[in-house]
Amino acid sequence: MGYDRYGVLASQHIRPQQQRSRFHAPTTGRLIRYVLAVILVLGFYTIWCRPGISPTTDHSLAITDVPLPNLAGDAHTVVYADNPSIQPDHVEESTAEIAKVESQGRETIKPETAVSVNPISYSGARFGKITASFGDPDPPYEDAIQSHQAHNDLHGYPHFILREHMIRGLWSKHGWIMTIIGQELAKPEGERLQWLLWHDRDTVLMNPQIPLDIFLPPEPQFSNIHLLVTNDRHGLNNGVFLIRVSQWAFKLFASALSIREYQPEIPLKYTEQSAMEEAIKRPWWAKSVVQVPQRWFNCYPPDGSSGDEHAPRICREGSMLIHFASNRDGKRPERMARFHEIADNKTAEWYKPVNETGYVKEIAEYWERLGQGEDQQSIVNDLGKRSWKVKAKGKKRGHKKRA
Numbered sequence: 001m002g003y004d005r006y007g008v009l010a011s012q013h014i015r016p017q018q019q020r021s022r023f024h025a026p027t028t029g030r031l032i033r034y035v036l037a038v039i040l041v042l043g044f045y046t047i048w049c050r051p052g053i054s055p056t057t058d059h060s061l062a063i064t065d066v067p068l069p070n071l072a073g074d075a076h077t078v079v080y081a082d083n084p085s086i087q088p089d090h091v092e093e094s095t096a097e098i099a100k101v102e103s104q105g106r107e108t109i110k111p112e113t114a115v116s117v118n119p120i121s122y123s124g125a126r127f128g129k130i131t132a133s134f135g136d137p138d139p140p141y142e143d144a145i146q147s148h149q150a151h152n153d154l155h156g157y158p159h160f161i162l163r164e165h166m167i168r169g170l171w172s173k174h175g176w177i178m179t180i181i182g183q184e185l186a187k188p189e190g191e192r193l194q195w196l197l198w199h200d201r202d203t204v205l206m207n208p209q210i211p212l213d214i215f216l217p218p219e220p221q222f223s224n225i226h227l228l229v230t231n232d233r234h235g236l237n238n239g240v241f242l243i244r245v246s247q248w249a250f251k252l253f254a255s256a257l258s259i260r261e262y263q264p265e266i267p268l269k270y271t272e273q274s275a276m277e278e279a280i281k282r283p284w285w286a287k288s289v290v291q292v293p294q295r296w297f298n299c300y301p302p303d304g305s306s307g308d309e310h311a312p313r314i315c316r317e318g319s320m321l322i323h324f325a326s327n328r329d330g331k332r333p334e335r336m337a338r339f340h341e342i343a344d345n346k347t348a349e350w351y352k353p354v355n356e357t358g359y360v361k362e363i364a365e366y367w368e369r370l371g372q373g374e375d376q377q378s379i380v381n382d383l384g385k386r387s388w389k390v391k392a393k394g395k396k397r398g399h400k401k402r403a
Contacts, residue, residue, distance in 0.1 A: 125156050127212045128193045130180055132162035132172060133201040140333040141201045143340050144324075148199075151208035158193070167257075170272045173198075174253040177243070181253075184245045193245050197297075200239040202324045204336055206343045206350050207357075210320035214359055215242060215296060218367050224287065227252070227280065230294040231380075232313055232325075234270075236277035239323045240298040248288060255279045291376050292366065293384045296359070298323050301335055312384025317349040318357035358388035 129148060133141055145161065152159050166175040177198060184192040197212055217225040226249055228242040243249050256275040259266055268274040280289045299315035301322050302308040315322050322339055324332050342350060354360060362383055369379050 125158065126194045127155070127197065128158045128160060128180070128195075129197045129199065130160045130177060131199050131201055132176055134163065134165055134172075138333075140336045140340075144204045144336055145201055147205040147340055147343055148203075151205050151210075154208050155211050157197075157212070171257065173272050174257050174276075178250055178253045178257075181243075181245055181250050185247065185250065196243050196245060198238070198241055198243065199321070200323065200325075202332065202336065203240060203321050204324070204339050204343055205321045206315070206339065207318055207320050207352060209351070209353050210357070210359065211354070212242070214354065214363055215292070217290070218371075221371055222290075222367065225290055226288040228290055228292050229280070230296070230298040231291055232294060232300075236273060236280070237294070237298060237323075237325065238273045238276050239325055240321070242297070252276075252279060252285055255285070290370070291380055293362070293380050295319060295384065296363070297321060300325060301339060309387045309389060310385050312381070316358065316388040318352040318359075318388060319350075358386070362386070 129152065131145060133145060148159060151157065160176075160180050162172060162176045166172040166179070177196070180196065195212070195216065215228060217223075217228075226244040226246055230237055230241070253276075256272070256279040259275045259278055260268060266278060268278070270277075279285055294313050295315055297320055299319055299322060300313050301324060302314050308314045309316065324336050324339075326332070366379055366383060370376065
């Protein structure tokens, strides 16, 4: 093969037409990559522009089709046990309102969106509820969530329900709580919810006449308290707890989420529950957390034994809700269905006005003793063993004096 006058092999010459096509005619593979890139950009743009999670948006779904009462016009139906002006007739009117709402019937509703929000307008509301339930609708659990509806209607609580995993495993719980708290913190302060009640999906609301306000720490003495939790024999049980809507709360759950990533050496036996327990033990968080008696809002179902009334972990008749935390025997759905029926029937033993339960007196005593510097655990141990049953007064027998 010869060289030209510039010393270049003839085989190295590239025709102009070939050179132009090499640089200006994209291959089929390259065209496919261009199309895929455009699709991805458009997809991310669509997701980015979606409206935020809000009860006022069109994609919200009511967890029931039952019409809601006009709470704004019927302010007398809202029961606040910490209001000194409350009278028994208010309780009776509240009871009538509950019966009116529930008489329209309740049925298991199949969720259709990833997020369900009670559509009630909660402008001015202090409390909201939050929970999660994944997978195909399971009647006992859907009925348990639905059991909260009368409570929500009576007191005006919005109910935020997550239907799809945000994070792998049970960690969606922390992510969902942070989402709702972040949403509220983004509002002007006067428009925010002030507290949230987290409840697992295996809780049945037994007594809608118990308002969440009664559990709140008295202000301003306990304004530093942001979290109310309960313990069982295994330690923290975060199936139900009360959390203040605050930057403190947002940071707490961010801290709990970070433990498995940045401190993997810490054993987390109960995953997200153990992470939360580990976080609140640390000094900076611990000073704003209080442990309260378990039966206030996270108690377990009675089994009919004689010791139920004095067991700290067991619900008393008139308790607000029952948490069915254990399923070792595989019969949790049956237990939930049985107590759901009791709640639906509003039996006199469980369906009680707040002033006929032990709540008001016991809660006041707890905060008073705590304010006097008494140890939390000792208060909880004492109050947890008390009975709410009113002992029948026996007739006094006369005794003759000895001569």
